[in-house]
Amino acid sequence: MKKKNANSKENKRTNKVVDKLNSYKFLHIFLYSILAVILFVALYSNVKPETLDIELFTVSDQTIYAPTTVEDKVETERKQQEAYDSVEDQYVLKKEISEKQVDLVSSIFDTVIEVRKEEEKGNEEGASTTTSNEKVEKIRGKLTESINKKIPANTFVSLVETSEDELELAKDAVVTAVNNIMSKEIPIVQLTEAKKQVEDELQYTSLRPEVSQSATILARFAITPNFVFDLKATEEQRQLAKDSVKTAQIKQGQILVEEDELINREVYRKLGLVGLLDDHQSFKPFLGLGLFILLILAAVVYFFEKKDSPISRKNNSLLLYCLIFAITILLMKIVSLFQKIDYTHIGYIVPVAMGVMLVKLLLNERLAILTSMIFAVCGSVIFNEGITGNFNFSIGIYYLFGCLAGVLFLGEHNLRSKILQAGLFVAGINVLALTAIMLIRNGGYSNMEISSYFVMACASGLVSSVLTIGFMPFFETGFGxxxxxxxxxLANPNHPLLRKILTETPGTYHHSVMVANLSESACEAIGANGLLARVAAYYHDIGKTKRPQYFIENQMNIENPHNKLSAQLSKNIIISHVTDGVEMLRKHKMPKEFVDIAEQHHGTTLLKYFYHQAKQTNDSIYEEEFRYPGPKPQTKEIAIISIADSVEAAVRSMSNPTPEKIEKLVRSIISDRLQDNQLDECDITLKELDIIAKSFCESLKGIFHSRIEYPELTKKQKVKKE
Incomplete structure (x- = not known):
């Protein structure tokens, strides 16, 4: 006995320590930090840049893939230079050159004609006659030095000695021939051919041979290249070709070197470019991991911090969440170690749905959906072995579907069989998700591979449900x-306390069941926890088992003991059922919610019957002396049970209840509670109270419905009256 008392005291001390820790506001900040550390430790090795111990001109012992996509600047510049050099020189036809040469040869003939006219005029004035050589010298004197160097002096002799008509004919022939040839493209390499063409064109003129020869010399002189190099156009074309070259990249997953292949300088350069030879670790992956963890924490913090709940409850829930999260991530990390021994797809067997199913059952459905997404993303990082890049999207999608299946299948009332069914459902969704992934990949899989994948998918779902059932009692007990x-x-009638109520106070048991039915339907009508209200209502009057005969529902075939007691003593006995019930519930380690409902379901209401009885004998009695100690209802569920408790007792005492009488009574009781300020400390609204009243009326109409009066019963009643 002493040992038992010692253990009880020790448990109380432990609970006090836990409660004190939960009351500290800094604890949830510490838990967020723990969550961040768990994520960083789990994901660190999977984002750490890989480096290889490779030497130049050695043979690779493995096929090496590019871990990321990077720009190859050297290759880009080489291709750009090739494109630049591949552009040929650009040439353009300069028409102004053609026009200039035609004008030049025409002006030479004009100079000859001018000199001839001057000589003819001088001869008419009686001047001495000049020789042909002198005329040629005059002509050459009027021409530029460059022209004189290129045209022999004897070319002009035949021109100054010929007739004026023949000279004009020679001019026209040369100008026409030069214009015809210069209208075409004449690159410098085709200059000789062009001169030959102009020479051929002048062969068929009617000029005398010596004049034709001079004309041919002048025509050949006039022919010059007109299809010249265009520096600006060439540069533009080369720049366009250079700019059109796409940036050379080493793609993620690209094979850099095959197994047993020599690592030459080019391969070695590419290995260094993708960071596989860099001994100095880059900080970028770790910065990215930090931001990644920050995003996850932001979602979790937003969920927990937006809820307006006491610090102790928030810390308790967050601690539980961190434990579930850590266990699930630890399972992923342990299984991921098998990837190193060629079990690349071992991640499909991880029972990741266990984590979200526990969160759904113990905490919140919305938090479970959020956690499903977090596990999917974390799993895609943890199981990235054997793929290019840091994210294995296939396993991430697989985890997401499996987790969501577990959350959505579990309903409000979940027995162990329901959790096992959820595991089977998760297994089925896992198989479907894997099938979809394999079909989308369009790869070739052997029968052995397909079988192993499906076995792992089924095992994941089943193990998730088994682990969920195994962990549930520990978390429920440890976190209350x-x-x-x-x-x-607890709703099982074989529970010791329920059996106690049923056997010792059958009237109270019937009353509790009726209150439970009323409370559950009303709670579900306004969105409160109907199951909690039902089960707690079974136990709310457990204190009456201590003195059952003092409560009217248990007074069958006995005189009311209160008739022999004073109002003060009767009041104390009635009120004591609340404190007695709280003590009994705590002794049997019942949930705190049940204790609160037993303690608060009467609030601070007035025992009107005994108050008025006492008032008749003593006017100095105060109302406060005949009120329950409270506290007032703190939650919607307690408020509903409190009203249902009074409604059920009042309706049961009615001699001939009708729907109209029931509704009037229900609304009067609710109005009385409002006027007595009994509902001030819970967040129930007037609209919800109206819905509760309607729910009570519907339930009570079904219970106290009118019955057919059978003839035999009528005869018996008449005999009894007689």
Whole structure:
């Protein structure tokens, strides 16, 4: 006995320490930090840049793939230079050169004609006659030095000695021939051919041979290249060709060197470019990992911090979440170690759905959906072995579908069989997800591979449900969580306290069941926890088992003991059922929610019957002396049970209840509670109270419905009256 008391005291001390820790606001900040550390440690090795111990001109012992996509500047510059050099020189036809040469040869003939006219004029005036050589010298004197160097002096002799008509004919022939030839493209390499063409064109003129020869010399002189190099156009074309070259990249997943292939300078350069030879670790992956963890924490912080709940409850929930999260990530990390021994796809067997199913059952469905996404992303990083890049999107999608399947399949009332069914459902979704992934990849898989994948998918779902069932009792006990499964277990009539109520106070048991039915339907009508209200209502009057005969529902075939007691003593006995019930519930380690409901379901209401009875004998009695100690209802569920408790007792005492009488009574009780300020400390609204009233009326109409009056019963009643 002493040992038992010692253990009880020790447990109380431990609970006090835990409660004190939970009351500290800094604890949730510490838990967020722990969550960040867990993520960093789990993902660090998977984002750490890989380096290889490779030497130049050695043979590679493995096929090496590019871990990331990078720009190859050297290759880009080489291709750009090739494109630049491949552009040929650009030439353009200069028409102004053709026009200039035609004008030049025409002006030479004009100079000859001018000199001839001057000589003819001098002869008419009686001047001495000049020789042909003198005329040629005059002509050459009027021409430029460059022209004189290129045209022999004897070329002009035949021109000054010929007739004026023949000279004009020679001029026209040369100008026409030069214009015809110069209208075409004449690159410098075709200059000789062009001169030959102009010479051929002048062969068929009617000029005398010596004049034709001079004309041919002048025509050949006039022919010059007109298809010349265009520096600007050439540079533009070369720049366009250079700019059109796409940036050379080493693509992620590209094979850099095959197994047993020589590592030459080019391969070695590419290995260094993608960072596989860099001994100095880059900080970028770790910075990215930090931001990645920050995003995950932001989502978790937003969920927990937006909830307006006490610090102790928030810390308790966050600690539980961190434990579930850490266990799931640890399982992923342990299984991922098998990737090193060629089990690349071992990640499909991880029971990751276990984590989200526990979060759904113990915490919140929305948080479970958020956690599904987080596990999917973390899994895609942890199981990135054997793929190019840091994210294995296939396994991430697989985890997401499996986790969501577990969350969505679990309903409000979850027995162990329901959790096992959820595991089977997760297994089925895993198989479907894997099938979809394999079909989308369009790869060739052997029967052995397909079988192993499906076995791992099924094992993942089943193990998830088994682990969920295994962890549930530990978390429920350790964190004092009242889960759906726990509530269903407590609703079992074989529970010692329920059996105590049923056997010792059958009237109270019937009353509790009626209150439970009313409370559950009303809670579900306004979105409160109907299952909690039902099960807690079974236990709310457990204190009446201590003195059952003092409560009217248990007074069958006995005189009311209160008739022999004073109002003060009767009041104390009635009020004590609340404190007695709280003590009994705590002694049997019942959930705190049940204790609160037993303690608060009467609030600070007035025991009107005994108050008025006492008032008749003593006017100095105060109302406060005949009120329950409270506190007032703090939650919607407690408020509903409190109203249902009074409504059920009041309706049961009615002699001939009708729907109209029931509704009037229900609304009067709710109005009385409002006027007495009993609902001030819970967040229930007037609209919700109206819905509750309607729900109570519907339930009570079904219970106290009118019955057919059978003839035999009528005869018996008449005999009894007589």
């Amino acid at each position: 969580i009242l889960s759906t499964m726990k509530l269903i277990e």
